[in-house]
Amino acid sequence: MEWGNQEMQHHHQQGEDFLQYQIQNGVCGKVMTDEQVEELRKQIVAYSAISEQLAELHKSMSAHHNFTGIRLGNLYCDPISASVGHKITARQRWTPTALQLQILENIYEQGIGTPSKQKIKEIASELAQHGPISETNVYNWFQNRRARSKRKLQSSTDSVNAETDMSTKEKRTKPVDPDFITNISQGVESFYFQASISRGYDSYNNLAEQFGLLG
Amino acid sequence: MEWGNQEMQHHHQQGEDFLQYQIQNGVCGKVMTDEQVEELRKQIVAYSAISEQLAELHKSMSAHHNFTGIRLGNLYCDPISASVGHKITARQRWTPTALQLQILENIYEQGIGTPSKQKIKEIASELAQHGPISETNVYNWFQNRRARSKRKLQSSTDSVNAETDMSTKEKRTKPVDPDFITNISQGVESFYFQASISRGYDSYNNLAEQFGLLG
DNA sequence: CTAATATGAATGAATG
DNA sequence: CATTCATTCATATTAG
Incomplete structure (x- = not known):
């Protein structure tokens, strides 16, 4: 290099x-x-997801379905870090400052509903004076704000009806089994050790094409 | 800059x-x-090797068995989850598997915009091998994919002009946890040492090219 | 520390 | 197509 x-x-x-x-x-x-x-990151995650799935498939086909719940299609469970006992790779997210929140709420209250794209730009650049922010952040904020105020309204309406009200928040996202990642990783690993490294490298390109790994 | x-x-x-x-x-x-x-680079190499081998296994085994999931009316029973005996989930909306996603992305990248209805049929039936899917799902996916890719332009290139950026598209400021690199860097080491370096680098080059990691 | 909650973000689907 | 809605996921925060 x-x-x-x-x-x-x-x-x-x-x-x-x-x-x-x-x-x-x-x-x-x-x-x-x-x-x-x-x-x-996404690319790597894609690899890990594929490895994950296929390793699991391998295991289930090998009739050794011991252990743990599996969570498929979770692109954010990164076996990489977990395989060495580290935490799952995290992503960071924007957190509005108090001032930004205040301003956003004000704008929201003024009723105008969905700000146009143009407006979002204005808002974003204004809020940028009070901290890091992007237009997407603003966009998301309004999306969520609207959606959640609506939901709240609805759930309160429901509770007035007082029926089988398991409302508000019925189901909690079940936490991922801590061992899940580890098991997956071990699965990959053990399979990997089993596999003959030397075989079939030539087919890599076909494979990659099939899965779009190379873009 | x-x-x-x-x-x-x-x-x-x-x-x-x-x-x-x-x-x-x-x-x-x-x-x-x-x-x-x-x-x-090393980690990517490792993953590519793992993915390759696992995918090969998958292909060969898929030739003999159909493990791609079972439709139970509205319920989708994940084959792997099923193999561990729980988690039959009702899905209100389609969720592409990692494999399906990769294939879709691959097709998308090949350009050619909106697939014709015929094309969509083909794609759908191919993807059906990897999980439940409908033509509508495929159609929607392309719609969304196109629409959202537009929003992702701009960003990294020009950062000097900020005043009347009415022309600029939204940009996501999605800061990545610095831990990301660290975790990635330490994770797959054990895999890496098993991987074939000489071959892997080729795949790395392909993969990394789009990120401009190489000179 | 663990569990619950609030909320930013992602995305399938629907609407104009 | 362009937007919007609805739902879900993941994380940050806070309560116990």
Whole structure:
């Protein structure tokens, strides 16, 4: 990997900028935007999901269905970190500051309902003065605000009817079995050890194509 | 793009430094050292190898058995969950499996916009091998996929002009937990050591190309 | 610490 | 297509 020795470089590829520069002691660093990192993350998650599913499939086919509930299709259960006993990779989420919240609530109360895209931009840039925020954050906030006030209204209406009211919040998302990740990982691992590494590499491209792993 | 007024944060984790720069419009960049990039590469390599082998197994075994899930009226009994004896869930809405998603993405990437009705039939029937799905699901998926990809433009390239950005599309500021890189970097090491490095790098190159990780 | 809740975000489906 | 709604998921926060 050669990245030149300039303090900073621009790499234009597919319309994206990649920056590279010296960090500290001559260590060369590459800069990825959050979106790029996120894309990468998704890609890796896709791999892990596939590995997960197939490993499970393998196990069930091998008639060793011991243990644990499985959670399929959960793209956010990352066996990578769990396989070494670490926590599941987390994503960070925006948290409105008090001021931002205040402003948002004000705007919301003014009734105008769904802000247009244009309005969202305005709001976002105003709120940006009080902390980091994006238009998407604003958009989501209004979506959620509307949806939840509506739901609240409905559930209170329901409770007036006083029937089989298990309302408000009936079902709690069942927590993922802590051992799930570990088991999955072990499944992958054991299978992996079983597999002959040398076989079938040539078919990789076909496989990758089939699953769209290479984009 | 310039780096003049960057905010810098250090995240100390397991002795590694991750730098996060606030570029200009609140766009954040993550800095990875060559070493870290190398680590990432290794893990991707590992996953690609695992996925390949598992998928092969899946294919060969699928030739003999149908393990792709059972429709029970409105209920969908996940084959793997079923194998462990619980969790028959009622799904109010279709949820693509990881495999289905990958296939869909793959088709989507091949461009050609809205698939014809005929095409949708084909896609649906192919995806049906991996789980319950209807043509409507496929149709909706493409609709949504298109619509939402539009919202994801802009972002990382130009961050200088912020004033009258009526033209700019929404951008997600989805900061990624700095732990992400760390966790990824440490996770699959055990797998990696089993993987075939020489072959894996090829797949890495393919995978990483779209992220511009390589020079 | 564990459990419950609040809420930001993702996404299938519906509507115009 | 463009928007919007409804539901679900995951995380941050707080209560016990």
